[in-house]
Amino acid sequence: MAKxxxxxxxxxxxxxxxxxxxxxxxxxxxPSYYAFFDDNVIYDRQYAGFTSKGxxxxxxxxxxxxxxxxxxxxxxxxxxxxxxxxxGTIYDGELLDPTTKPRKDIFRFDSVIGDAFLDAxxxxxxxxxxxxxxxxxxxxxxxxxxxxxxxxxxxxDAIYSLKVEDGVYDPSPEGVRDLETSTSLFTxxxxxxxVRTDPLIYAEELNTQLLTENFEIEVYEVLTSIIxxxxxxxxxxxxxxxxxxxxxxxxMVSPTLIENPEQDLTTDSVEYYFDVLTDAEVNQILACxxxxxxxxxxxxxxxxxxxxxxxxxxxxxxxxxxVTEPEICD
Numbered sequence: 001m002a003k004x005x006x007x008x009x010x011x012x013x014x015x016x017x018x019x020x021x022x023x024x025x026x027x028x029x030x031p032s033y034y035a036f037f038d039d040n041v042i043y044d045r046q047y048a049g050f051t052s053k054g055x056x057x058x059x060x061x062x063x064x065x066x067x068x069x070x071x072x073x074x075x076x077x078x079x080x081x082x083x084x085x086x087x088g089t090i091y092d093g094e095l096l097d098p099t100t101k102p103r104k105d106i107f108r109f110d111s112v113i114g115d116a117f118l119d120a121x122x123x124x125x126x127x128x129x130x131x132x133x134x135x136x137x138x139x140x141x142x143x144x145x146x147x148x149x150x151x152x153x154x155x156x157d158a159i160y161s162l163k164v165e166d167g168v169y170d171p172s173p174e175g176v177r178d179l180e181t182s183t184s185l186f187t188x189x190x191x192x193x194x195v196r197t198d199p200l201i202y203a204e205e206l207n208t209q210l211l212t213e214n215f216e217i218e219v220y221e222v223l224t225s226i227i228x229x230x231x232x233x234x235x236x237x238x239x240x241x242x243x244x245x246x247x248x249x250x251x252m253v254s255p256t257l258i259e260n261p262e263q264d265l266t267t268d269s270v271e272y273y274f275d276v277l278t279d280a281e282v283n284q285i286l287a288c289x290x291x292x293x294x295x296x297x298x299x300x301x302x303x304x305x306x307x308x309x310x311x312x313x314x315x316x317x318x319x320x321x322x323v324t325e326p327e328i329c330d
Contacts, residue, residue, distance in 0.1 A: 002070045015072030035112040040069060126208045131301055132156055133290025134200035159197045167191045200286055202294075202301050217278070219270045240276075241269035279304065 023029040045054050135156050144151040167185040181194040220235040243257045265272045288307035
């Protein structure tokens, strides 16, 4: 049961969650960042049932001196609900891994207190600009319906289809994938080619400071289970395992990144299903084509590529052709 803090003796309270204690016991608890929240502060007392905001000079005194605060809360459900999975069966000593199956938490804090020095001024709130340069945005919602959290969600469909084309030799493919996504030549002179519309997304965080790495990418698989004719959806996290870890148990095992062989990838890795390319890894030709379309519609897509660079004409020499200019022998 939570208790009130004595603000004369304790300024703040730190509590480890169940997963944090598990990581600490295994020697793997290494916190790397922290954040501050003000979800428990009522700046305008009208939200607490009063008819007026009250004098401006009394707000600071009310928040600092007359408002009580609870100690840190780490468990928001009963013990019986904690020991049950989505199917309703109790774990028999099995350790539930929260990193792969995050637990539903309706008291999760999402509004971190950020820096007031914004690029667009203190009167403008941070915002997102997301443009689908390839594929189409089918729908969007302001709330994640699976985890019941206030996280905006954008749905994009990736469509892949087979197409019959003339078996014309392409002397200049754009990449290795163009060679892997087509069959060999059939007797009728045609080939079957896989037409891809991979999601190509331009995402920008507006009205805030531009850092070197503004985004973190997490991939989850939606698992659907039917229990008593009721369909429920849960999320299972996938991990990026394209490269082997350079540091194991605090010791550097390799001076450079070593790519993980495909046969070592399991269904827990993202690369088992698809590849995620970011920034300079993205196909420059596709990105520039999409930027050209949306810039004409005043979306102002700013890429890190130099799309104005003129492509030089490719020249091929037939080394088995006839010699037009014979060599002069002395």
